Amino acid sequence: MPTFNQLKDKSGYYIYAWTPKTGNITYKLKSEANPIIDDYDLRHGDDISWDVIKSLKFLRFIYTDGSGILEVGDFEPNPNQVQETSLTKSQAKALLKIIQDYYDLSESQMETLCSILDIEVPGLNPTRIKKLLRNRITSLSSTFPVSNTLRRKSIDDVTASATTWELGDKELGLRFLFASFSGADATDPVEYLSHDVFVSEYLGITKWVTGLTNRSRDAEVEIAQQMEQLVPIVVWALKDVGVNPGQLEELSGPDIRDFEDMPF
Structure with missing residues:
Protein backbone atom coordinates (compact mmCIF):
# COMPACT_ATOMS: atom_id res chain seq x y z
CA MET A 1 0.00 0.00 0.00
CA PRO A 2 1.31 3.52 -0.73
CA THR A 3 2.70 5.44 2.23
CA PHE A 4 2.65 9.14 2.99
CA ASN A 5 5.93 10.63 4.19
CA GLN A 6 7.49 13.91 5.25
CA LEU A 7 10.93 15.00 4.09
CA LYS A 8 13.62 14.85 6.78
CA ASP A 9 14.00 18.63 6.78
CA LYS A 10 10.18 18.92 7.01
CA SER A 11 10.12 21.14 3.93
CA GLY A 12 7.59 19.02 2.08
CA TYR A 13 5.91 15.66 1.57
CA TYR A 14 6.13 12.67 -0.73
CA ILE A 15 4.31 9.41 -1.36
CA TYR A 16 6.14 6.14 -1.79
CA ALA A 17 4.23 3.72 -4.01
CA TRP A 18 4.52 0.89 -6.52
CA THR A 19 2.99 0.57 -9.98
CA PRO A 20 3.36 -2.14 -12.65
CA LYS A 21 4.93 0.30 -15.10
CA THR A 22 7.47 1.93 -12.80
CA GLY A 23 8.00 -0.47 -9.93
CA ASN A 24 8.78 1.59 -6.85
CA ILE A 25 8.00 5.26 -7.42
CA THR A 26 8.23 8.44 -5.37
CA TYR A 27 5.44 10.97 -5.90
CA LYS A 28 6.32 14.45 -4.69
CA LEU A 29 3.65 16.87 -3.48
CA LYS A 30 3.41 20.55 -4.33
CA SER A 31 2.97 22.91 -1.39
CA GLU A 32 -0.54 23.78 -2.66
CA ALA A 33 -1.62 20.39 -1.31
CA ASN A 34 -0.63 21.26 2.26
CA PRO A 35 -4.07 22.53 3.40
CA ILE A 36 -5.64 19.25 2.27
CA ILE A 37 -2.91 17.23 3.95
CA ASP A 38 -3.32 19.13 7.22
CA ASP A 39 -7.11 18.93 7.34
CA TYR A 40 -7.20 15.31 6.21
CA ASP A 41 -4.77 14.63 9.07
CA LEU A 42 -2.17 12.72 7.06
CA ARG A 43 0.90 11.90 9.14
CA HIS A 44 4.39 10.66 8.31
CA GLY A 45 4.28 6.91 7.71
CA ASP A 46 0.51 6.69 7.19
CA ASP A 47 -0.90 4.40 4.54
CA ILE A 48 -2.62 6.45 1.86
CA SER A 49 -5.45 5.42 -0.45
CA TRP A 50 -5.07 5.49 -4.21
CA ASP A 51 -8.33 7.48 -4.19
CA VAL A 52 -6.49 10.27 -2.37
CA ILE A 53 -3.49 10.00 -4.71
CA LYS A 54 -5.67 10.18 -7.82
CA SER A 55 -7.56 13.17 -6.37
CA LEU A 56 -4.27 14.99 -5.75
CA LYS A 57 -3.13 14.09 -9.26
CA PHE A 58 -6.34 15.53 -10.66
CA LEU A 59 -5.68 18.77 -8.79
CA ARG A 60 -2.18 18.75 -10.34
CA PHE A 61 -0.45 18.62 -6.97
CA ILE A 62 1.64 15.50 -7.66
CA TYR A 63 4.83 15.37 -9.70
CA THR A 64 8.01 13.36 -10.15
CA ASP A 65 11.47 14.65 -10.88
CA GLY A 66 11.55 12.76 -14.15
CA SER A 67 8.01 13.30 -15.45
CA GLY A 68 6.89 16.62 -14.02
CA ILE A 69 3.22 17.20 -13.11
CA LEU A 70 1.26 13.96 -13.38
CA GLU A 71 -2.18 13.42 -14.84
CA VAL A 72 -4.74 11.15 -13.17
CA GLY A 73 -3.99 8.23 -15.50
CA ASP A 74 -0.20 8.42 -15.30
CA PHE A 75 1.51 5.40 -13.71
CA GLU A 76 -1.70 3.58 -12.83
CA PRO A 77 -1.62 0.93 -10.08
CA ASN A 78 -3.13 -2.52 -10.40
CA PRO A 79 -6.95 -2.43 -10.14
CA ASN A 80 -6.65 -4.72 -7.10
CA GLN A 81 -4.54 -2.08 -5.34
CA VAL A 82 -7.17 0.57 -6.02
CA GLN A 83 -9.95 -1.64 -4.68
CA GLU A 84 -8.00 -2.71 -1.59
CA THR A 85 -7.23 0.90 -0.62
CA SER A 86 -10.51 2.52 -1.66
CA LEU A 87 -12.12 5.03 0.67
CA THR A 88 -15.50 4.47 2.24
CA LYS A 89 -18.28 6.78 1.05
CA SER A 90 -18.04 8.85 4.23
CA GLN A 91 -14.25 9.14 3.90
CA ALA A 92 -14.57 10.17 0.24
CA LYS A 93 -17.18 12.81 1.08
CA ALA A 94 -14.98 14.13 3.88
CA LEU A 95 -12.05 14.46 1.46
CA LEU A 96 -14.22 16.24 -1.09
CA LYS A 97 -15.48 18.66 1.54
CA ILE A 98 -11.91 19.51 2.56
CA ILE A 99 -10.96 20.12 -1.07
CA GLN A 100 -14.01 22.37 -1.51
CA ASP A 101 -13.02 24.38 1.56
CA TYR A 102 -9.79 25.46 -0.10
CA TYR A 103 -10.27 25.28 -3.84
CA ASP A 104 -12.99 26.48 -6.19
CA LEU A 105 -14.10 23.66 -8.46
CA SER A 106 -15.96 24.15 -11.72
CA GLU A 107 -18.95 21.97 -12.55
CA SER A 108 -16.84 19.68 -14.75
CA GLN A 109 -14.06 19.47 -12.15
CA MET A 110 -16.59 18.54 -9.47
CA GLU A 111 -18.04 15.80 -11.67
CA THR A 112 -14.61 14.36 -12.46
CA LEU A 113 -13.47 14.43 -8.85
CA CYS A 114 -16.66 12.73 -7.68
CA SER A 115 -16.15 10.09 -10.36
CA ILE A 116 -12.63 9.47 -9.05
CA LEU A 117 -13.98 9.12 -5.51
CA ASP A 118 -16.97 7.06 -6.68
CA ILE A 119 -19.53 9.28 -4.96
CA GLU A 120 -22.51 11.27 -6.21
CA VAL A 121 -21.99 14.89 -7.15
CA PRO A 122 -23.18 17.03 -4.19
CA GLY A 123 -26.30 19.00 -4.91
CA LEU A 124 -28.67 21.47 -3.37
CA ASN A 125 -30.96 19.63 -1.00
Whole structure:
Protein backbone atom coordinates (compact mmCIF):
# COMPACT_ATOMS: atom_id res chain seq x y z
CA MET A 1 0.00 0.00 0.00
CA PRO A 2 1.31 3.52 -0.73
CA THR A 3 2.70 5.44 2.23
CA PHE A 4 2.65 9.14 2.99
CA ASN A 5 5.93 10.63 4.19
CA GLN A 6 7.49 13.91 5.25
CA LEU A 7 10.93 15.00 4.09
CA LYS A 8 13.62 14.85 6.78
CA ASP A 9 14.00 18.63 6.78
CA LYS A 10 10.18 18.92 7.01
CA SER A 11 10.12 21.14 3.93
CA GLY A 12 7.59 19.02 2.08
CA TYR A 13 5.91 15.66 1.57
CA TYR A 14 6.13 12.67 -0.73
CA ILE A 15 4.31 9.41 -1.36
CA TYR A 16 6.14 6.14 -1.79
CA ALA A 17 4.23 3.72 -4.01
CA TRP A 18 4.52 0.89 -6.52
CA THR A 19 2.99 0.57 -9.98
CA PRO A 20 3.36 -2.14 -12.65
CA LYS A 21 4.93 0.30 -15.10
CA THR A 22 7.47 1.93 -12.80
CA GLY A 23 8.00 -0.47 -9.93
CA ASN A 24 8.78 1.59 -6.85
CA ILE A 25 8.00 5.26 -7.42
CA THR A 26 8.23 8.44 -5.37
CA TYR A 27 5.44 10.97 -5.90
CA LYS A 28 6.32 14.45 -4.69
CA LEU A 29 3.65 16.87 -3.48
CA LYS A 30 3.41 20.55 -4.33
CA SER A 31 2.97 22.91 -1.39
CA GLU A 32 -0.54 23.78 -2.66
CA ALA A 33 -1.62 20.39 -1.31
CA ASN A 34 -0.63 21.26 2.26
CA PRO A 35 -4.07 22.53 3.40
CA ILE A 36 -5.64 19.25 2.27
CA ILE A 37 -2.91 17.23 3.95
CA ASP A 38 -3.32 19.13 7.22
CA ASP A 39 -7.11 18.93 7.34
CA TYR A 40 -7.20 15.31 6.21
CA ASP A 41 -4.77 14.63 9.07
CA LEU A 42 -2.17 12.72 7.06
CA ARG A 43 0.90 11.90 9.14
CA HIS A 44 4.39 10.66 8.31
CA GLY A 45 4.28 6.91 7.71
CA ASP A 46 0.51 6.69 7.19
CA ASP A 47 -0.90 4.40 4.54
CA ILE A 48 -2.62 6.45 1.86
CA SER A 49 -5.45 5.42 -0.45
CA TRP A 50 -5.07 5.49 -4.21
CA ASP A 51 -8.33 7.48 -4.19
CA VAL A 52 -6.49 10.27 -2.37
CA ILE A 53 -3.49 10.00 -4.71
CA LYS A 54 -5.67 10.18 -7.82
CA SER A 55 -7.56 13.17 -6.37
CA LEU A 56 -4.27 14.99 -5.75
CA LYS A 57 -3.13 14.09 -9.26
CA PHE A 58 -6.34 15.53 -10.66
CA LEU A 59 -5.68 18.77 -8.79
CA ARG A 60 -2.18 18.75 -10.34
CA PHE A 61 -0.45 18.62 -6.97
CA ILE A 62 1.64 15.50 -7.66
CA TYR A 63 4.83 15.37 -9.70
CA THR A 64 8.01 13.36 -10.15
CA ASP A 65 11.47 14.65 -10.88
CA GLY A 66 11.55 12.76 -14.15
CA SER A 67 8.01 13.30 -15.45
CA GLY A 68 6.89 16.62 -14.02
CA ILE A 69 3.22 17.20 -13.11
CA LEU A 70 1.26 13.96 -13.38
CA GLU A 71 -2.18 13.42 -14.84
CA VAL A 72 -4.74 11.15 -13.17
CA GLY A 73 -3.99 8.23 -15.50
CA ASP A 74 -0.20 8.42 -15.30
CA PHE A 75 1.51 5.40 -13.71
CA GLU A 76 -1.70 3.58 -12.83
CA PRO A 77 -1.62 0.93 -10.08
CA ASN A 78 -3.13 -2.52 -10.40
CA PRO A 79 -6.95 -2.43 -10.14
CA ASN A 80 -6.65 -4.72 -7.10
CA GLN A 81 -4.54 -2.08 -5.34
CA VAL A 82 -7.17 0.57 -6.02
CA GLN A 83 -9.95 -1.64 -4.68
CA GLU A 84 -8.00 -2.71 -1.59
CA THR A 85 -7.23 0.90 -0.62
CA SER A 86 -10.51 2.52 -1.66
CA LEU A 87 -12.12 5.03 0.67
CA THR A 88 -15.50 4.47 2.24
CA LYS A 89 -18.28 6.78 1.05
CA SER A 90 -18.04 8.85 4.23
CA GLN A 91 -14.25 9.14 3.90
CA ALA A 92 -14.57 10.17 0.24
CA LYS A 93 -17.18 12.81 1.08
CA ALA A 94 -14.98 14.13 3.88
CA LEU A 95 -12.05 14.46 1.46
CA LEU A 96 -14.22 16.24 -1.09
CA LYS A 97 -15.48 18.66 1.54
CA ILE A 98 -11.91 19.51 2.56
CA ILE A 99 -10.96 20.12 -1.07
CA GLN A 100 -14.01 22.37 -1.51
CA ASP A 101 -13.02 24.38 1.56
CA TYR A 102 -9.79 25.46 -0.10
CA TYR A 103 -10.27 25.28 -3.84
CA ASP A 104 -12.99 26.48 -6.19
CA LEU A 105 -14.10 23.66 -8.46
CA SER A 106 -15.96 24.15 -11.72
CA GLU A 107 -18.95 21.97 -12.55
CA SER A 108 -16.84 19.68 -14.75
CA GLN A 109 -14.06 19.47 -12.15
CA MET A 110 -16.59 18.54 -9.47
CA GLU A 111 -18.04 15.80 -11.67
CA THR A 112 -14.61 14.36 -12.46
CA LEU A 113 -13.47 14.43 -8.85
CA CYS A 114 -16.66 12.73 -7.68
CA SER A 115 -16.15 10.09 -10.36
CA ILE A 116 -12.63 9.47 -9.05
CA LEU A 117 -13.98 9.12 -5.51
CA ASP A 118 -16.97 7.06 -6.68
CA ILE A 119 -19.53 9.28 -4.96
CA GLU A 120 -22.51 11.27 -6.21
CA VAL A 121 -21.99 14.89 -7.15
CA PRO A 122 -23.18 17.03 -4.19
CA GLY A 123 -26.30 19.00 -4.91
CA LEU A 124 -28.67 21.47 -3.37
CA ASN A 125 -30.96 19.63 -1.00
CA PRO A 126 -33.87 21.97 -0.23
CA THR A 127 -35.43 19.73 2.40
CA ARG A 128 -32.19 19.23 4.31
CA ILE A 129 -31.18 22.90 4.06
CA LYS A 130 -34.61 24.04 5.25
CA LYS A 131 -34.37 21.76 8.29
CA LEU A 132 -30.89 23.02 9.15
CA LEU A 133 -31.88 26.67 8.82
CA ARG A 134 -35.00 26.23 10.92
CA ASN A 135 -33.05 24.54 13.68
CA ARG A 136 -30.56 27.41 13.81
CA ILE A 137 -32.94 30.32 13.34
CA THR A 138 -34.81 29.43 16.53
CA SER A 139 -31.61 29.74 18.55
CA LEU A 140 -30.26 33.05 17.31
CA SER A 141 -28.12 34.89 19.81
CA SER A 142 -29.83 37.40 22.07
CA THR A 143 -27.45 39.93 20.51
CA PHE A 144 -29.28 39.66 17.16
CA PRO A 145 -30.44 43.28 16.73
CA VAL A 146 -34.05 44.13 15.83
CA SER A 147 -34.62 47.55 17.42
CA ASN A 148 -34.38 49.52 14.17
CA THR A 149 -35.63 46.99 11.60
CA LEU A 150 -38.58 45.62 13.59
CA ARG A 151 -38.78 48.18 16.41
CA ARG A 152 -38.58 45.58 19.12
CA LYS A 153 -36.22 45.42 22.09
CA SER A 154 -35.17 41.80 21.62
CA ILE A 155 -35.26 38.91 19.18
CA ASP A 156 -37.39 37.20 21.83
CA ASP A 157 -40.17 39.64 20.90
CA VAL A 158 -40.08 38.56 17.25
CA THR A 159 -41.33 35.51 15.35
CA ALA A 160 -38.61 33.96 13.18
CA SER A 161 -38.85 31.29 10.48
CA ALA A 162 -36.82 29.90 7.58
CA THR A 163 -37.81 28.30 4.32
CA THR A 164 -36.47 27.49 0.84
CA TRP A 165 -37.67 27.86 -2.76
CA GLU A 166 -36.41 26.12 -5.85
CA LEU A 167 -35.68 28.90 -8.34
CA GLY A 168 -34.63 26.76 -11.28
CA ASP A 169 -32.15 24.13 -12.31
CA LYS A 170 -29.48 23.93 -9.60
CA GLU A 171 -30.56 27.22 -8.00
CA LEU A 172 -32.23 27.73 -4.65
CA GLY A 173 -33.67 30.61 -2.69
CA LEU A 174 -33.42 30.75 1.11
CA ARG A 175 -35.55 33.06 3.21
CA PHE A 176 -35.18 34.14 6.82
CA LEU A 177 -38.48 35.80 7.74
CA PHE A 178 -38.97 37.87 10.89
CA ALA A 179 -42.23 39.44 12.04
CA SER A 180 -43.26 41.50 15.03
CA PHE A 181 -46.84 41.47 16.24
CA SER A 182 -49.13 43.80 18.15
CA GLY A 183 -52.11 43.17 20.36
CA ALA A 184 -52.63 40.87 23.30
CA ASP A 185 -53.19 37.79 21.17
CA ALA A 186 -50.25 38.61 18.86
CA THR A 187 -52.18 37.74 15.72
CA ASP A 188 -51.72 40.84 13.53
CA PRO A 189 -48.27 41.25 11.97
CA VAL A 190 -47.24 44.89 11.88
CA GLU A 191 -43.56 44.74 10.89
CA TYR A 192 -41.81 42.39 8.44
CA LEU A 193 -38.17 41.76 7.73
CA SER A 194 -36.78 39.15 5.37
CA HIS A 195 -33.29 38.15 4.30
CA ASP A 196 -33.47 36.33 0.94
CA VAL A 197 -30.37 34.45 -0.18
CA PHE A 198 -29.81 33.21 -3.72
CA VAL A 199 -27.66 30.10 -4.04
CA SER A 200 -26.20 28.34 -7.07
CA GLU A 201 -25.06 24.74 -6.76
CA TYR A 202 -21.70 25.55 -8.33
CA LEU A 203 -21.22 29.25 -7.51
CA GLY A 204 -22.51 29.24 -3.94
CA ILE A 205 -24.13 32.40 -2.59
CA THR A 206 -24.68 34.74 -5.52
CA LYS A 207 -26.95 37.43 -4.07
CA TRP A 208 -28.41 38.66 -0.79
CA VAL A 209 -31.61 40.72 -0.79
CA THR A 210 -33.19 42.21 2.33
CA GLY A 211 -36.70 43.61 2.58
CA LEU A 212 -38.40 45.39 5.45
CA THR A 213 -41.61 47.22 6.15
CA ASN A 214 -40.08 50.46 7.40
CA ARG A 215 -36.78 51.53 5.88
CA SER A 216 -34.38 53.96 7.52
CA ARG A 217 -30.64 54.63 7.65
CA ASP A 218 -30.43 53.09 11.12
CA ALA A 219 -32.27 50.01 9.86
CA GLU A 220 -29.76 49.58 7.02
CA VAL A 221 -26.89 49.65 9.50
CA GLU A 222 -28.68 47.08 11.60
CA ILE A 223 -29.21 44.80 8.57
CA ALA A 224 -25.43 44.57 8.16
CA GLN A 225 -25.17 43.58 11.83
CA GLN A 226 -27.83 40.90 11.34
CA MET A 227 -25.92 39.46 8.40
CA GLU A 228 -22.92 38.91 10.66
CA GLN A 229 -24.99 36.21 12.38
CA LEU A 230 -26.97 34.95 9.38
CA VAL A 231 -24.13 34.45 6.87
CA PRO A 232 -22.33 31.83 9.03
CA ILE A 233 -25.61 29.92 9.37
CA VAL A 234 -26.06 29.80 5.59
CA VAL A 235 -22.42 28.80 5.06
CA TRP A 236 -22.74 26.02 7.64
CA ALA A 237 -25.93 24.66 6.04
CA LEU A 238 -24.46 24.68 2.52
CA LYS A 239 -21.29 22.93 3.63
CA ASP A 240 -23.39 20.32 5.42
CA VAL A 241 -24.93 19.28 2.08
CA GLY A 242 -21.59 19.49 0.28
CA VAL A 243 -22.12 22.79 -1.52
CA ASN A 244 -19.27 25.32 -1.59
CA PRO A 245 -20.64 28.68 -0.32
CA GLY A 246 -18.44 30.51 -2.84
CA GLN A 247 -16.26 33.60 -2.56
CA LEU A 248 -18.01 35.47 0.24
CA GLU A 249 -15.53 38.33 0.14
CA GLU A 250 -16.79 39.07 -3.37
CA LEU A 251 -20.42 39.19 -2.21
CA SER A 252 -21.64 42.77 -2.36
CA GLY A 253 -23.70 44.29 0.43
CA PRO A 254 -27.39 43.43 0.64
CA ASP A 255 -29.84 44.79 -1.90
CA ILE A 256 -32.26 46.52 0.48
CA ARG A 257 -35.88 46.89 -0.68
CA ASP A 258 -39.36 47.57 0.61
CA PHE A 259 -40.82 44.29 1.84
CA GLU A 260 -43.61 44.25 -0.73
CA ASP A 261 -41.01 44.40 -3.52
CA MET A 262 -39.20 41.25 -2.44
CA PRO A 263 -38.53 38.78 -5.29
CA PHE A 264 -40.27 35.75 -3.81
